[in-house]
Amino acid sequence: MFCHLILxxxxxQRFSELVLLRETFESGVTRDLSWRIAQLLALQTFLVxxxxxxxxxxxxxxxxxxAETFLTETGFLRGEIRFALKHxxxxxxxxxxxxxxxxQPAKASYSPEPYGVVLIIGAWNYPFNLSLAPLISAIAAGNxxxxxxxxxxxxxxxxxxEGVGRYMDQSAIRVVTGGxxxxxxxxxxxxxxxxxxxxxxxxxxxxxxxxxxxxxLTLELGGKSPCxxxxxxxxxxxxxxxVWAKFLNxxxxxxxxxxxxxxxxxxxxxxxxxxxxxxxxYGDEPRLSRDYPRIVNLDSFHRLKKLLDxxxxxxxxxxxxxxxxxxPTILRGVTSDSPLMQLEIFGPLLPVIAYSDLxxxxxxxxxxxxxxxxxxxxxxxxxxxxxVGNSRSGGVCxxxxxxxAALHRLPFGGxxxxxxxxxxxxxxxxxxxxxxxxxxxxxxxxxxxxxPPYRWLKFRLLxxxxxxxx
Ligand code: NAD
Numbered sequence: 001m002f003c004h005l006i007l008x009x010x011x012x013q014r015f016s017e018l019v020l021l022r023e024t025f026e027s028g029v030t031r032d033l034s035w036r037i038a039q040l041l042a043l044q045t046f047l048v049x050x051x052x053x054x055x056x057x058x059x060x061x062x063x064x065x066x067a068e069t070f071l072t073e074t075g076f077l078r079g080e081i082r083f084a085l086k087h088x089x090x091x092x093x094x095x096x097x098x099x100x101x102x103x104q105p106a107k108a109s110y111s112p113e114p115y116g117v118v119l120i121i122g123a124w125n126y127p128f129n130l131s132l133a134p135l136i137s138a139i140a141a142g143n144x145x146x147x148x149x150x151x152x153x154x155x156x157x158x159x160x161x162e163g164v165g166r167y168m169d170q171s172a173i174r175v176v177t178g179g180x181x182x183x184x185x186x187x188x189x190x191x192x193x194x195x196x197x198x199x200x201x202x203x204x205x206x207x208x209x210x211x212x213x214x215x216x217l218t219l220e221l222g223g224k225s226p227c228x229x230x231x232x233x234x235x236x237x238x239x240x241x242x243v244w245a246k247f248l249n250x251x252x253x254x255x256x257x258x259x260x261x262x263x264x265x266x267x268x269x270x271x272x273x274x275x276x277x278x279x280x281x282y283g284d285e286p287r288l289s290r291d292y293p294r295i296v297n298l299d300s301f302h303r304l305k306k307l308l309d310x311x312x313x314x315x316x317x318x319x320x321x322x323x324x325x326x327x328p329t330i331l332r333g334v335t336s337d338s339p340l341m342q343l344e345i346f347g348p349l350l351p352v353i354a355y356s357d358l359x360x361x362x363x364x365x366x367x368x369x370x371x372x373x374x375x376x377x378x379x380x381x382x383x384x385x386x387x388v389g390n391s392r393s394g395g396v397c398x399x400x401x402x403x404x405a406a407l408h409r410l411p412f413g414g415x416x417x418x419x420x421x422x423x424x425x426x427x428x429x430x431x432x433x434x435x436x437x438x439x440x441x442x443x444x445x446x447x448x449x450x451x452p453p454y455r456w457l458k459f460r461l462l463x464x465x466x467x468x469x470x
Contacts, residue, residue, distance in 0.1 A: 017174055018189055021117045021144040024171045031114065031142045036088060039139045039168055043132065044081045046167040047074050050159070054128060057155040061127065062324075064249060064293040072249070073128040076406065080133055083408040083425055084140045091140070091429045094438070102469045106441040112433035114142035115192030115216070121183055121206065122149045123197045124296055125252045127156035130220075134195045135164075135173070137428025143193070144172040148186060150198075151179035152296050184209070191215055193432060197254075200417050218421030218431055220254070221414055222344045225371040227257035227401070228361050228387060230378035235266055238377040238399075239273030242350075243281065245375075245401035247328045250293040251348035252300075255373045255405055258345050259334070261361040264354040271330065271352060275315045278328045287318070287325050295324040295347060304347040307340050314352070336364065358383065362390050369417035370394070375401050394418050 029035050047054070051074055055066035058073065094111035118138050122131030131149040138145045147164065149157040154177075161175040176182055180202075187194070187209035194217040196206045203219045210217045229238055246257050262270050282289040295301040301324045308317060308329065316329030326348050334340050334351035341351070355361040365374070374393035378384055384398055394414035397404040405412045405424070413422030423431050449458060449465075 015189075018117065018146070020171060021146065021174065024169075025114070025116050025144045030139075030144055030172050033089065033092065035169070035172075036139055036142060037085060039173070040081050040085055040088075040136065042167045042169075043136065043139075043164075044078060046163040047078055047081075047128075047132075050163055053159060054156075057159045058127060058153070060155040061124070061153040062250075062252075062293050062296045065291045068248065068291065068293070069128075073126055076129055077132050077136065080136050080408055080424065080428075084136055084429070087426065088140055088429075091426060092142075100470050102465055103439075103441070105444060106439060108437070108439045110435045110437045112141065112430070113436045115432065115434060117144040117146065117191055118193040118195065118432060119186055119189075119191040120145055120147045120195045121186075121197065122147065123254075124150035124152035124156075125249060125254070127153035128160065130197045131160055134197075134423055134428065134432075137423050138193075138195070138432045139173070140429050141432035143432055145174075146186060146191070147173070147175045148183055149175065149177065151177070193217065195421075195423075195431070196220065200419075203419065216434075218413070218423065219419040220421070220423075221372070221417065221419035222254045222346065223371040223414065223418040224258040224341075224344050224368050225255060225373040225375065225393070226365050226368070227260045227375035228358075228365075228377065229260060229262040229266060229270055230358065230376070230380065230383050231263045231265055232379045232383070233266070233377045233399075234379075235269045236273045239270055240277045240280075241377075241400055242375075243274050243277035243328070246350050247278070247281070247292070247348055248402075250295060250326070251328075251350075252293075252296060252346055253402075255402055256346075257350070257373075257375055257401060258371070259341065259351040259353060261353050261355050261364060264356050267352070267354045271314065271332070274330055274350075274352075278315070278330075282328060286316075286327050287320065287323070292328070295326055298324065300324075300347065301326070304345075304349060307345065307347075307349060310339055311351075316348075336367070341368075358386065362387065365391055370415040372414045372418040373397065373401075373404065392416075394422075 054074055055069045058064045058069045094109040096109045099106050099108050120134045127149055131147050135145055135147055149160045157177045161177050164173055164175045190213045194210050194215050196203060197220040200221045203221045227242060242257055282292050286292045304326055305319055311331050314330045314332040316327040318327040329349045331351045334353055370392045372394045374391055374396045376387045376398050388396055395404040404410055408425035411422035411427035412424040421431055
């Protein structure tokens, strides 16, 4: 009974907060360029002034190093804000379009308009980045926002709530902490737009909830991103880059290479250099490295441990439940029917599979759902064209990993099972805006040709006009 009362009070309070946000949006204040700039600067101040607290919070949640937190969270967000501030005026401008003769005299344009109060649901693995990068886009586009960070990074979520509350306009931007129940309660309400980051399973639930209110949405999901290593490569550089990308965040990255397909002639060398890179980056005992994070919770630890126990590690393979530690691990001899190849691994286990012909590798990839990213190492331009032309994914990066998602000028998003919609830079601004068309005509010239009755001659005249002079 008492529990129900608390839930009811929480719902009541949340509802009144939403009413306040809607009123703020209706007042028009968030549409002003000056408000948007002020909020982006306020967020920037939070990121700069509280950089140490942010690093400490993420470290507390899953032992990520301060350097990694800066590179993948605060640094990226500050770049995203700077980029938005630089381009906002031009993004907001209406675009004129030319008008066919039969509609003259008139002027036509379309402009990006905010959706209203939007809902952003973030995932835990880059807790600041995944909640605040969409917020940057939402504010830039002139929306009010409710942000729901993930409960699996509790210290980070609490700091996001505190920081946004202290630095930003509370009448327009709110943070709601909590887990699935809170997310579901929010989804019961009507929002102008929903932006969800997380697993494809929950993504489906979010889409069903959005359908109830016909709310447009973006789903940023995960998947099995492949990495092909062809014959013609600098194998040491390829190995170092793959190891860096895979074991960053202990493999808990939506964009991480899920598995490697290597040409059989280069397999031994690749494995050798990957092992060398693991030791270079994390030492002989990665557990002691300050740069190697932990698995976020025991559920994920047990899921990964089960995958590990069911296969034979070529290197790594150690684990320690008390710390939720799993060593950077490379696995060999993995087949397509192995449990490792059924779902996104989302942890520090990297299967390396040899192929003899590129078509074989491409077939292998085509049998999986569309991934968020596809990586290729090859110096051969024809091979590059062939792989890009014969595969599908949210994005592609050739001869490196991750940076396709770091550039503010490239849209970042998935396809099929890895989601739909995109953000970062202009793409984020466009995602949180709808294009409103405007046609302005004058009273001059009002030929009776357009009006009924449509007799035979009138209709004959109208036909070519409508068909050819548009
Ligand atoms: P998670 O458990 O943090 O969940 C994400 C969010 O969904 C949280 O805020 C959570 O509270 C909320 N949630 C949980 N149940 C819900 C429900 N029933 N309805 C509505 N919301 C609910 O994160 P996760 O799902 O474990 O994230 C891992 C997955 O996310 C992986 O598949 C990863 O690849 C993907 N991911 C994708 C991106 C991307 O940008 N495409 C980024 C990060 C993670």
